[in-house]
Amino acid sequence: MTRVVPFSPVRDHFRILVADLASGRSRVERLPGRDEVAGGSGLAALLFGRYGRVDQPWDHPDQPLIFAVGPLTGLFPLMSKTVAAFRSPYHDQYSETHAGGRSALCLAFTGYDALVITGRAPHLSCLCVGSQRVEQRDVRWMAGWDALTAGKHLRKMFPGSGHRSILRIGLAGEKGSAMACINVDTYRHFGRMGGGGVMGHKNLKAVVLLGDGVFEAPGGKEYAKLFQHVHSRLTDTDMMRKYHDLGTAGNVAALNELKSLPWRNLQQTTDPDVGGISGETFAEKNLLRNMACAGCPVGCIHIGYVRQKFHEDHRYFYRQVSYDYELIFALGSMLGVTDAAQSLLIMDRVEKTGLDAMSAGVALAWAVEALEKGLVSQEQTLLPLRFGDADGFEQALDLLAGRVNEFWSALAMGVPVAVERYGGGDFACVLGQEMAGYATGEVFFTSQSMGFRHAHLDAGGYAWDQKHEEKDVDAALDFLVTDERKRVLLCCMVSCLFARGIYNDELISDCLDCVGYSTLAGKVDEVGHHVQSLRWATRFATGYDPARVSIPKRFTEVVTWKGPLDVEYLRALQKEYARRISAMAAAGAEFVPAAEEQGE
Amino acid sequence: MKILTTPRMERCIGCHACSLACARLVHGRVSWDTAGIRIQSSGGLSTGFEARVCVACDPAYCAQACPTGAMSQRRGGGVIVRKKLCIRCGECARACPVQAIHLDRSGEPFVCIHCGRCVSFCPHDCLEMVEVDSPARPSANQPSAGTEKEVS
Numbered sequence: 001m002t003r004v005v006p007f008s009p010v011r012d013h014f015r016i017l018v019a020d021l022a023s024g025r026s027r028v029e030r031l032p033g034r035d036e037v038a039g040g041s042g043l044a045a046l047l048f049g050r051y052g053r054v055d056q057p058w059d060h061p062d063q064p065l066i067f068a069v070g071p072l073t074g075l076f077p078l079m080s081k082t083v084a085a086f087r088s089p090y091h092d093q094y095s096e097t098h099a100g101g102r103s104a105l106c107l108a109f110t111g112y113d114a115l116v117i118t119g120r121a122p123h124l125s126c127l128c129v130g131s132q133r134v135e136q137r138d139v140r141w142m143a144g145w146d147a148l149t150a151g152k153h154l155r156k157m158f159p160g161s162g163h164r165s166i167l168r169i170g171l172a173g174e175k176g177s178a179m180a181c182i183n184v185d186t187y188r189h190f191g192r193m194g195g196g197g198v199m200g201h202k203n204l205k206a207v208v209l210l211g212d213g214v215f216e217a218p219g220g221k222e223y224a225k226l227f228q229h230v231h232s233r234l235t236d237t238d239m240m241r242k243y244h245d246l247g248t249a250g251n252v253a254a255l256n257e258l259k260s261l262p263w264r265n266l267q268q269t270t271d272p273d274v275g276g277i278s279g280e281t282f283a284e285k286n287l288l289r290n291m292a293c294a295g296c297p298v299g300c301i302h303i304g305y306v307r308q309k310f311h312e313d314h315r316y317f318y319r320q321v322s323y324d325y326e327l328i329f330a331l332g333s334m335l336g337v338t339d340a341a342q343s344l345l346i347m348d349r350v351e352k353t354g355l356d357a358m359s360a361g362v363a364l365a366w367a368v369e370a371l372e373k374g375l376v377s378q379e380q381t382l383l384p385l386r387f388g389d390a391d392g393f394e395q396a397l398d399l400l401a402g403r404v405n406e407f408w409s410a411l412a413m414g415v416p417v418a419v420e421r422y423g424g425g426d427f428a429c430v431l432g433q434e435m436a437g438y439a440t441g442e443v444f445f446t447s448q449s450m451g452f453r454h455a456h457l458d459a460g461g462y463a464w465d466q467k468h469e470e471k472d473v474d475a476a477l478d479f480l481v482t483d484e485r486k487r488v489l490l491c492c493m494v495s496c497l498f499a500r501g502i503y504n505d506e507l508i509s510d511c512l513d514c515v516g517y518s519t520l521a522g523k524v525d526e527v528g529h530h531v532q533s534l535r536w537a538t539r540f541a542t543g544y545d546p547a548r549v550s551i552p553k554r555f556t557e558v559v560t561w562k563g564p565l566d567v568e569y570l571r572a573l574q575k576e577y578a579r580r581i582s583a584m585a586a587a588g589a590e591f592v593p594a595a596e597e598q599g600e
Numbered sequence: 601m602k603i604l605t606t607p608r609m610e611r612c613i614g615c616h617a618c619s620l621a622c623a624r625l626v627h628g629r630v631s632w633d634t635a636g637i638r639i640q641s642s643g644g645l646s647t648g649f650e651a652r653v654c655v656a657c658d659p660a661y662c663a664q665a666c667p668t669g670a671m672s673q674r675r676g677g678g679v680i681v682r683k684k685l686c687i688r689c690g691e692c693a694r695a696c697p698v699q700a701i702h703l704d705r706s707g708e709p710f711v712c713i714h715c716g717r718c719v720s721f722c723p724h725d726c727l728e729m730v731e732v733d734s735p736a737r738p739s740a741n742q743p744s745a746g747t748e749k750e751v752s
Binding site for chain 2: 009075161163211213214217218227290291292294296299301
């Protein structure tokens with residue numbers, strides 16, 4: 001009997017599926033560049049150069065939505081993330097957002113390094129990709145469905161329990177919101193920069209990835225041995241404990257203590273009522289269980305439980321809601337909500353609408369203050385928004401996702417769009433996009449406002465703020481640029497950034513070499529630098545100018561444990577970071593195709 | 601003789617480390633399908649996980665259904681697999697009462713051989729090898745049960 005020999009997951013090239021939603025046709029492409037950009041974040045930039053359009057806006061049908069994994073995806077623990085890249089509806093420039101769940105292993109097990117989705121479907125559709133399957137299906141009947149209900153029906157439509165990943169959008173995405181996320185497997189998200197809006201504009205309700213391919217294990221006994229070594233380091237030591245114990249939620253009380261937790265639209269950085277929403281409170285009162293992304297034994301996903309009485313005869317229903325630090329900040333302290341259960345209900349509503357939790361929370365906080373200050377009226381907000389009014393915020397999320405009137409429609413495209421129309425820029429908590437929950441000081445504000453993805457994950461600016469009292473511009477920026485470069489390499493693999501303490505350059509090199517990427521293994525530092533420049537150059541080609549980034553006045557009024565913010569230091573950091581970013585972009589410019597060379 | 605059991609699946613976080621370890625170490629593959637233990641959500645992630653794994657029947661329905669002797673009764677329950685004898689008929693998978701046998705696209709069966717190599721990879725101690733004392737029943741239409749662990 002002839003055996004079917006599975007092929008190797010280790011390729012010296014990239015195997016790409018390009019799916020055109022307009023025609024419903026797909027093709028498999030083989031592209032060079034493995035030893036130059038590795039995969040993941042580098043591959044995404046490479047693919048945007050090939051399939052994207054620097055001369056057209058984000059909503060041009062040709063613009064691609066790219067999902068990419070890396071050379072180590074599925075081969076080592078915590079290599080469990082997928083990079084999504086697109087021209088963002090938020091700033092109309094190139095951007096990335098990352099997610100885990102089962103997306104990475106499923107995409108890798110379809111046998112592709114990346115999925116490139118181009119065109120606009122003629123009507124609301126979903127795309128299913130497996131190792132032997134590409135199918136585009138009409139889901140017009142699913143229009144307006146929330147992300148959780150849509151997920152339930154998609155599971156029935158595409159069987160494959162456990163080995164399938166379902167990426168879908170809610171109403172916010174369908175409405176093209178710049179703060180719409182892509183929900184991944186119920187509890188994970190491509191959260192930021194409006195990836196959900198890109199899907200909505202493409203009439204793409206969902207992407208279903210069936211991880212049904214089988215591959216030959218590379219590297220023989222050495223691979224098994226190295227895998228065991230990495231697995232043991234992750235599970236036998238306390239290194240990852242903070243992620244699976246209280247999880248990132250453990251930072252809530254700690255940052256509040258440091259006067260670095262944004263409260264009520266950053267009018268405060270600490271509040272005595274933090275106990276109601278601390279990680280400890282969530283863990284003791286509401287934590288139901290933990291979950292993991294596929295391929296990760298850490299299990300950092302915290303699922304909270306909240307029940308609600310809907311009838312006096314002791315009739316209840318219950319909800320299971322994933323929470324972490326960022327959600328507690330954005331949908332707790334930032335909104336003045338100091339009760340864990342109430343905060344979980346707001347999170348649940350965010351999940352259903354398909355909004356990005358951080359952007360939505362910060363946007364609502366801005367709306368409260370804009371209403372308080374009389375910049376907008378209740379006729380416009382339709383609700384008497386107040387800090388602490390959890391019920392009101394739940395209702396407001398539906399208005400925001402549905403873009404029900406001019407005010408909510410503008411806000412759904414980002415706080416800066418609403419500011420342009422209604423004013424209130426001074427108290428807009430925007431650092432490139434709606435802020436992440438770290439009012440730690442000058443370096444973080446610089447990092448998020450100017451960083452590549454405007455995410456707290458671009459570089460550890462928040463950590464630098466907490467560890468360094470001195471105000472040394474060069475030292476701080478050396479750290480940001482170097483830390484970004486290290487993270488870029490991880491995002492090429494594509495590792496969870498929680499594993500950054502373990503996967504240093506040396507271990508990444510060992511892993512690559514062990515499975516057969518010997519050339520790539522020998523140049524990880526070079527690849528990190530190259531992709532860092534390439535990403536910046538790609539962003540610049542779509543219009544970014546870091547010198548034009550401004551940080552709203554509210555941030556300059558922040559008082560942390562170090563005292564009032566030093567505006568002069570902040571401005572010096574911004575100026576020098578803009579220079580360094582521009583230099584990196586210039587170094588990568590030659591690798592970004594010109595407009596006339598782009599597109600298909 | 602020991603068998604693999606899954607006594608604490610309520611602790612499962614869905615990391616698939618067990619399946620990936622089985623595919624990698626026992627079958628030489630990168631996959632979560634071609635593995636003796638496979639994890640599924642029990643009706644969506646909100647309801648937890650369950651394991652598709654051999655429950656060590658004795659007599660084993662799959663071995664009884666196998667027309668070529670590729671699967672034979674294992675002492676203590678479960679089966680010994682001789683892939684060279686397998687004709688990819690799929691009768692074993694159809695006979696399994698708990699859907700524990702995965703057939704790949706060529707029809708090759710993948711079933712737990714109770715070797716226990718997955719156990720240490722579970723971060724939450726869901727899996728356990730337990731000693732069983734029931735001897736395999738002799739069967740007239742089966743090859744003699746040995747200790748052969750040929751799986752690929």
